[in-house]
Amino acid sequence: MTDDTALWLDRGGDLRVGPAATPVPEAHQILVRTEAVAINPVDWIVQTIGSLIYAWLSRPAVLGEDVAGEVVAVGSGVTRFRVGDRVLGLAVGTEKDRNRPEEGAFRSSTLLSEDLAAPIPEGMAAADAVVLPLTLSTAATGLFEQGQLGLRLPTTADAAGERESVVIWGAATAVGLNAVQLAVAAGYDVVATASPTNAALLLELGAREVLDRRDAAVVDRVVAALAGRRLAGVLAIGTGSTARGVEIATRADGAKRVASASTAVSFERIRPGRTAVPRALPSMLRMAGVEVPVRMRARRAGVRVSTVWGSALRHSAVGPAIWRDFLPAALAEGRYRALPEPLVAGTGLEAVPDALELQRRGVSARKVVVTL
Ligand SMILES: NC(=O)c1ccc[n+]([C@@H]2O[C@H](COP(=O)([O-])OP(=O)(O)OC[C@H]3O[C@@H](n4cnc5c(N)ncnc54)[C@H](OP(=O)(O)O)[C@@H]3O)[C@@H](O)[C@H]2O)c1
Missing domain, CATH: 3.90.180.10 (Medium-chain alcohol dehydrogenases, catalytic domain)
Structure with missing residues (x-):
């Protein structure tokens, strides 16, 4: 029993x-x-x-x-x-x-x-x-895994010299709030996009600039915010963010890398039930129709797009670096929220x-x- x-x-x-x-x-x-x-x-x-x-x-x-x-x-x-x-x-x-x-x-x-x-x-x-747990792990996977943005870990001592920039697109998501904190802790300059209502929180967490993700000129504004700096990569979170990330990485100086955490189409309107899969098929087809051209554009521009699987860090050194060496002390000391x-x-x-x-x-x- x-x-x-x-x-x-x-x-x-x-x-x-x-x-x-x-x-x-x-x-x-x-x-x-x-x-x-x-x-x-x-x-x-x-x-x-x-x-x-x-x-x-x-x-x-x-x-x-x-x-x-x-x-x-x-x-x-x-x-x-x-x-x-x-x-x-x-x-x-x-x-x-x-x-x-x-x-x-x-x-x-x-x-x-x-x-x-x-x-x-x-x-x-x-x-x-x-x-x-999952959002921290997803952010860490996207930022630090070698097959993703491959950034320096927050446990690596002392980021000397000019700080490279990381763009976190969709920074007010749960994944994004963790990504901003991890990238700042690892010594990177962070340019974020989010709704303006969440800008103050993101600035408090250490982002240098927060740009309105719905602004028609947001990509231009992100590229302008990166002027004179070297881009280390874009972490793209939220429906449609990969395409934006590719545009930014194409135009900015630095690493041509986008780690993509979200699909191009959202499934939130599909309700659970026995007929859910057939009801989801049009969205699946639409997703392929959006994602394939984005990936082709990226390839032509020399931008590497990788797909984030949030728990992948459990198979690499990133897992213990975050869960054992970084998080316990950072959380206890209030350096991580x-x-x-x-x-x-x-x-x-x-x-x-x-x-x-x-x-x-x-x-x-x-x-x-x-x-x-
Ligand atoms: N690959 C993986 O393993 C993995 C793991 C976890 C999550 N994810 C994905 O990551 C995304 C975020 O997950 P989450 O749990 O962090 O979500 P969440 O906290 O529920 O996201 C809510 C936030 O999403 C933002 N948002 C809504 N639409 C957006 C868009 N089109 N672009 C950018 N931001 C948008 C809103 O930000 P504003 O307040 O700025 O409007 C809102 O604050 C989802 O797509 C999820 O499926 C992937």
């Missing part, structure tokens, strides 16, 4: 809370009693069209990447955490090489890799800490489906969170 529960995703996108066996940690895993989870766009995307884009995912599945809670058991090889520690961490249960419901976030206790977890600083609520601020949508796994809907309808510089 078990007291554990999970939010199970069935075929067709139905979600139901039901019993779940208590997982047993592997050597380098910790078992965390979940206190809070956060919602990412990928959760409702997989709920809706997962059978197409996450075809490997067996059902019933457990979604969710962001977990904060208390360690209740540790694997035999775990060195960084003990029972009773409070942690935030990245759940990877839906990844192709894991595909394990025991490792999804939306359950009362879950397994995390000790390499993808960090202590919650004294006095920080789980609901505040849980905003970070847990952003965006949480928007608590409810309590209990039963509240997650409505929270998914809330995130799908759109938020601005807020992270939808559910406490358990």
Whole structure:
């Protein structure tokens, strides 16, 4: 018998809370009693069209990447955490090489890799800490992985000399707020685009300039803001951002690199249900129709466009550099802020489906969170 529960995703996108066996940690895993989870766009995307884009995912599945809670058991090889520690961490249960419901976030206790977890600083609520895991990891992957922008890590000492510039397009997204902080911590000059309502926050985080992403002349303005400086790369976040990134990298001096975190078409209007995949096909075709010409334009201009997979850092040195060597101290010392601020949508796994809907309808510089 078990007291554990999970939010199970069935075929067709139905979600139901039901019993779940208590997982047993592997050597380098910790078992965390979940206190809070956060919602990412990928959760409702997989709920809706997962059978197409996450075809490997067996059902019933457990979604969710962001977990904060208390360690209740540790694997035999775990060195960084003990029972009773409070942690935030990245759940990877839906990844192709894991595909394990025991490792999804939306359950009362879950397994995390000790390499993808960090202590919650004294006095920080789980609901505040849980905003970070996937968006921090995605930002770090896009900025620091060699196959992406390949920037210097924030753990690398002393950025001497003229600071290179990084453009963060879509900087008020959850990924963007993390990217700005990471790029600043790594010693880069940051030029950001966002809605003007979020400009003050981005300047506070260290961006040098924040330009209105909807301004018809925004690309010209970004290029002007880069004048006399060397571009280290563009991190493109948000629907349509890759095309803008390619234009900027084509015109600015420096590295011709764009790391693309978002698709060219958004799926937020496709509601979950058994007919979701056929309903999504026109959007898929439209996406190919937009993305192929962008990639061709990039190739002609000598701009390398790479696609970001937010958890890729778990297979490289970037994972420990961020999760072990940078985040714990930076968070505890207040050099890194847990952003965006949480928007608590409810309590209990039963509240997650409505929270998914809330995130799908759109938020601005807020992270939808559910406490358990
Ligand atoms: N590749 C990956 O592994 C990965 C992982 C995580 C997320 N993502 C993607 O990254 C994007 C952001 O995710 P998130 O969780 O950070 O989102 P989010 O916090 O829900 O994004 C909300 C923000 O998006 C901004 N926004 C809306 N439309 C935009 C557009 N067309 N261009 C730029 N910004 C736009 C708004 O900014 P303003 O306030 O400025 O209007 C709003 O503050 C999504 O496309 C998501 O699918 C990818």
